[in-house]
Amino acid sequence: xxxxxxxxxxxxxxxxxxxxxxxxxxxxxxxxxxxxxxxxxxxxxxxxxxxxxxxxxxxxxxxxxxxxxxxxxxxxxxxxxxxxxxxxxxxxxxxxxxxxxxxxxxxxxxxxxxxx
Amino acid sequence: xxxxxxxxxxxxxxxxxxxxxxxxxxxxxxxxxxxxxxxxxxxxxxxxxxxxxxxxxxxxxxxxxxxxxxxxxxxxxxxxxxxxxxxxxxxxxxxxxxxxxxxxxxxxxxxxxxx
Numbered sequence: 387x388x389x390x391x392x393x394x395x396x397x398x399x400x401x402x403x404x405x406x407x408x409x410x411x412x413x414x415x416x417x418x419x420x421x422x423x424x425x426x427x428x429x430x431x432x433x434x435x436x437x438x439x440x441x442x443x444x445x446x447x448x449x450x451x452x453x454x455x456x457x458x459x460x461x462x463x464x465x466x467x468x469x470x471x472x473x474x475x476x477x478x479x480x481x482x483x484x485x486x487x488x489x490x491x492x493x494x495x496x497x498x499x500x501x502x
Numbered sequence: 503x504x505x506x507x508x509x510x511x512x513x514x515x516x517x518x519x520x521x522x523x524x525x526x527x528x529x530x531x532x533x534x535x536x537x538x539x540x541x542x543x544x545x546x547x548x549x550x551x552x553x554x555x556x557x558x559x560x561x562x563x564x565x566x567x568x569x570x571x572x573x574x575x576x577x578x579x580x581x582x583x584x585x586x587x588x589x590x591x592x593x594x595x596x597x598x599x600x601x602x603x604x605x606x607x608x609x610x611x612x613x614x615x616x617x
Contacts, residue, residue, distance in 0.1 A: 390545060421605075428506070429546075429592065429607040442603060477546065485596065485603055493538075493545035 388412065390494035392478050398500045404466040407497045411460070411480030417441075418461050419481075419491070420453060424474040432476075435461060436484075447472075468501045475499070506593050508608035516616050521565075521580040523611050525593030528574065533595040535576040536605065537567055540590045549591075552576065563587070588615045 391410040399405050411418045420432040432451070433443040437458035446453070450469070455461040465472050475496040483489050509524040527533060534553045538546040550561025557569040563586075567578045576593060593608040 417603075419603075421607075426511075426609070428609045429594075429605075431604045431606070434603055445604075479546075490548060491605070493547070495543060495545040 390478055390480050390492050392476075392494035392497050394497060395495065396498045396500075398502065399468055400502050401470055402467045404464065405468055405499060407463045407465075407476050407499070409461045409463070409478030409480075409494060411478070412482075412492055415480035415482050415492075416458070417481045417484065418455060419479040420461070420463055421477040421479065422474050423477065423496075424471075429477065432463075465499075468499075470501050473499055473501045506595055506606055506608035508591075508593050508611050510611055511609065512612045512614060514614040514616065515583045517585055518582050521578070521583045521587065521613065523578040523591050523593075523613065525567075525576045525578065525608060526574055527576065527593075527595045529595060529597055531597055532571065533597040535567075535569060536594040536596075537561065537565070537576075537578050538592045538594060538607075540592065540610075542589075546592065549578070583613075583615050585615050585617070588613055 393408045416437050418435040421429050423429040431445040434441045435455045438455050452464045477496045479491045479493045481491050505528050507526045536551045537549040539549050540546050549565050550559045552559045552569045560566045565580045590610050590612045592610045594605040596605050
């Protein structure tokens, strides 16, 4: 069974450009999460989808970030326009159900975004 | 707001030595607690978690952690380090007021294992 897949693994762009990150969760997983780690700091929650609906987007930094999950399958995270402080590793994670005692969260290997 | 503190951004041990990675949390209510590991070029992998019940939790690869409410700690240990344990380790918490859906992570501790 394929795990959580993220594309691209690395992206280098210039300030002001647009970048779109993609996440393919494990098939059948309704819950999809985006997290971000700025270099040297903690991994921070960005948002949570349940199927195609945004359950919690309280961690989105600002309106330059747009996350979508059309059809409740894969998700994209677009940054437009990118700023220097957006650099970091963007992680996607998925789970079949809500995170309760027995549920497990599966993470992708992340997209390393560098904004120059 | 809840937070997680991991003491030491880097911990170095010799192969065969005890591994101790420290994690303290702040939370007004009992949280769920997790340890994740990230090997190079891989995603985060769950090592173990505490939700309710027994406070000593055993995980994969010989790791275990003990929830100590009085100390607000959830330190990760392994009796004997192996070279393959070299990775970055993250402590995380979540709690009921977020529906247990939002993980709050520490800054991570990189474990270095020398021969």
